[in-house]
Every structure is written in C-alpha cells, then in structure tokens.
Amino acid sequence: MSKFTIAVHGGSGTILKSDMTPEQEQGHLDGLQAALDAGYGILERGGSSLEAVEAAIVILEDCIHFNAGRGAVFTKKGLQELDAAIMDGKNLQAGAVAGVRNIRNPVRLARAVMDTSNHVFLSGEGAEEFAQLQNIATEPDEYFFSQFRYDQWVSIRDSDDYALDHSKRNIEDLTVEADKKMGTVGAVACDGHGNLAASTSTGGMTNKQFGRIGDSPIIGIGTYANNATCAISCTGHGEPFIRSVAAYDVSCLMEYGGLTLHAAVAKVVYDKLVKIEGEGGMIAVDAAGNHALLFNTEGMYRGVRNNAGLNETAIYKV
Ligand code: ASP
Numbered sequence: 001m002s003k004f005t006i007a008v009h010g011g012s013g014t015i016l017k018s019d020m021t022p023e024q025e026q027g028h029l030d031g032l033q034a035a036l037d038a039g040y041g042i043l044e045r046g047g048s049s050l051e052a053v054e055a056a057i058v059i060l061e062d063c064i065h066f067n068a069g070r071g072a073v074f075t076k077k078g079l080q081e082l083d084a085a086i087m088d089g090k091n092l093q094a095g096a097v098a099g100v101r102n103i104r105n106p107v108r109l110a111r112a113v114m115d116t117s118n119h120v121f122l123s124g125e126g127a128e129e130f131a132q133l134q135n136i137a138t139e140p141d142e143y144f145f146s147q148f149r150y151d152q153w154v155s156i157r158d159s160d161d162y163a164l165d166h167s168k169r170n171i172e173d174l175t176v177e178a179d180k181k182m183g184t185v186g187a188v189a190c191d192g193h194g195n196l197a198a199s200t201s202t203g204g205m206t207n208k209q210f211g212r213i214g215d216s217p218i219i220g221i222g223t224y225a226n227n228a229t230c231a232i233s234c235t236g237h238g239e240p241f242i243r244s245v246a247a248y249d250v251s252c253l254m255e256y257g258g259l260t261l262h263a264a265v266a267k268v269v270y271d272k273l274v275k276i277e278g279e280g281g282m283i284a285v286d287a288a289g290n291h292a293l294l295f296n297t298e299g300m301y302r303g304v305r306n307n308a309g310l311n312e313t314a315i316y317k318v
Contacts, residue, residue: 003289004192005306006039006049008032008056010066011183012235012281015299017316024065025315031063032303032313039189040305049189049197049231050088057084057107057199060185064146066301067183069105072144072203074153077210080144080203082106083217086114089196089225089287096217098123102144104137107201110217112136120219124211149206156207183301184216186233186283188225192307194287196231198223198247205238214238220248227287229254230261235300236273236280244272250284261285265292 010032017025039056043049061069072080084106085096095114098121103109112134113122122130131138184202191197200216200223208214215222215238222238224247225231232247246268253264265284273280274296281295283302293302303313 002192002194003306003308004043004190005285005289005291005304006036006043006052006056006187006189007283007285007291007293007304008035008039008060008302009184009186009233009235009281009283009293010060010301011185012295012297012300013279014297015301015315027065028301028315029313031060031065032301034063035059035185035187036303036305036311036313039187043189043191044307046192049191049195050086052189052191053187053197053199054086054107054111056187057185057201058105060187061105061107061201065183066185067149067203068185068201070144071146071149071183073149073183073206073208075204075208075210076157078153078157079141081208081210082201082203083214084110084199084201085217085219085223086110086199087197087219087223087225087231088114089198089227089231092226094120094219096121096219096223097127098213098217099211100124100127100131102138102140103128103131104139104143107199109134109136110199121217123213152206184235186223186235188231188233188283188285190231190285190287190289194227196225196227196285196287198225198231198233200233200235215241215246218242221246224248224251226251230264230284230286232282232284234280234282236295236297237278240273240276240278241280243276244268244278246273246278246282250282254286261290262292265294269294269296
C-alpha cells in the first residue's frame with residue numbers, strides 16, 4: 001500500500017490568538033483531530049478516500065464550533081441554509097446540494113445525490129424532497145441554534161438592512177467585515193490505492209442574502225477531485241473563489257502547466273486570489289499522498305494525518 005493522507009479544514013479568516021479563549025482553541029483542535037482520526041481509521045483499514053472524507057465531514061458538521069451542519073451561521077432571514085459537495089477523483093463522479101434546511105449532515109445528502117440520482121447538483125426544496133425519499137436525517141430548527149452564531153448575526157443584521165438599499169458590493173463588504181471568521185469545513189484524502197476525494201460543507205456567510213450560494217458546493221470551485229491531479233476543498237469569501245474557478249484552476253495548473261501540488265495551490269492562494277481580494281485558503285492532496293494547506297488570511301483551522309507518521313492540527317499562521 002502506498003502513502004495515504006487525509007487533510008481537513010474548519011474555515012479560514014481573521015482568526016487571532018488574542019480573540020480566542022483556551023477552551024475555544026481546544027474545542028476547535030479537538031474537532032479537527034476527531035475528524036482526522038475518523039477519516040484516517042478508514043484509510044488505515046484499506047477504505048476509500050471517498051468514505052474517509054465523508055466520515056471526517058460528518059464529525060465536523062456535528063461539532064458546534066464549525067460553520068456547517070449544527071453550527072451553521074444565520075442568513076439574513078435568521079435561518080440556516082446549508083451547502084455541501086463531495087467528489088470522487090477516481091471517476092469524476094460528484095454530488096452537491098445548496099440552500100437546504102434542517103438536514104443534519106448535508107454531506108450525506110450530497111453523497112446520495114451522487115450515488116442515487118441522475119444529477120450532480122440539487123438545491124432548496126427539490127433537494128429536501130430528495131432527502132426525504134432517501135431517508136436522510138433531519139433536525140428541527142432548534143438543533144441549529146447556537147448563541148454565539150446568533151449574536152454574530154444580530155450584530156450585523158441592521159447594517160445589512162442598510163446595505164440592501166445600496167450596491168451589491170456594499171452588501172458583500174459589510175458581510176465580510178462583520179464576520180471575518182469563515183468556518184466552513186472540508187476534507188481531502190488520498191487512499192492507499194492512490195484514489196483521491198474531496199468534500200466541503202458550509203452554512204455560508206453570516207447574514208447572507210436568502211438564496212445565496214457560495215463556492216463550497218460548486219464542483220470545480222470550492223470542491224474538486226481528480227486522480228490525475230489533486231483533491232481540493234476551499235474556504236474563504238466565496239464570491240472571489242467563484243470568479244477564480246479556484247479548485248479547478250489548481251488542477252489545471254498541474255495538468256496543463258506541470259506545476260507541483262504545492263506550487264499550484266500557492267499560485268492560486270497567494271497570487272490569483274489575492275489580486276481579486278479573495279480572502280481564504282484551501283487544503284489539497286495529490287495521488288502520491290503529498291499535501292498542501294495554504295491560506296492568505298490570519299488563520300485557518302486545519303489538520304493533516306498520513307501513514308508516514310505526520311499527525312498535526314493548527315490554527316494560526318506559522
Ligand atoms: N466559502 C464559504 C462561502 O462563501 C464560506 C467559508 O469558507 O466559510 O459560503
């Protein structure tokens with residue numbers, strides 16, 4: 001069996017040590033480690049990268065600290081709308097959902113779209129109807145309530161009201177300024193057979209417009225996997241990532257430009273995204289089990305584990 005690796009993220013942004021209590025810090029690190037361990041255990045038993053990323057994402061979606069599943073942020077309407085995607089690099093199969101409500105683990109719904117529908121991307125009510133048919137677990141609104149997310153939203157909902165009377169750019173500015181911690185979750189893995197997979201799940205951005213879809217669930221943008229190149233999961237301000245076709249750009253730089261994984265991720269994160277004010281980062285692996293966890297913000301909740309003995313989690317810039 002060759003080298004196998006799993007990497008996870010729990011979002012990027014203005015994550016400063018001075019703003020965190022030791023309990024918050026530990027809560028995030030524990031969540032990342034639990035996700036890494038769940039995915040790694042599957043890889044160690046000879047399981048697939050696809051199973052590993054799904055298992056890791058479920059752990060992060062269930063963890064209140066991250067902006068996905070249970071800990072998702074509030075929209076402009078004071079609700080949660082969840083986006084998720086999963087992709088199998090072996091055969092380029094993919095499944096994604098956007099704007100779904102009350103789904104406990106949106107990654108499971110994305111997986112069901114991939115495995116049992118003839119489609120790749122379902123949204124809103126159609127996706128929820130599909131979830132019912134697939135017996136995907138749901139939770140009441142209260143499950144998704146967390147006081148700190150609510151307080152975050154309350155602190156900016158009025159400024160957004162104001163911005164709605166102005167340009168779209170103003171709305172984005174205010175939203176980003178008010179919540180610079182983007183807590184989307186992601187996982188990428190390379191299994192012992194050199195198969196790659198990627199998955200991302202998010203509540204999006206605090207106070208986001210009703211119906212807004214970010215980069216996370218869009219195949220080739222926030223999530224992408226292809227055995228010939230890499231598996232990628234992004235986090236950050238979704239709109240610039242969409243305009244950069246971020247994940248697929250990394251793949252193209254490798255496939256057509258001959259760049260290494262690290263060089264391709266660095267080009268997109270430190271250069272191309274920065275030029276259009278695209279704050280965030282991404283985690284990536286290639287089929288040799290190499291990894292890159294790069295970001296252009298103050299911090300990114302992240303972790304990586306492989307069978308060469310590496311097992312680490314981190315939050316801040318080093
Ligand atoms: N990229 C996500 C979005 O724009 C947010 C995040 O990464 O936290 O929806």
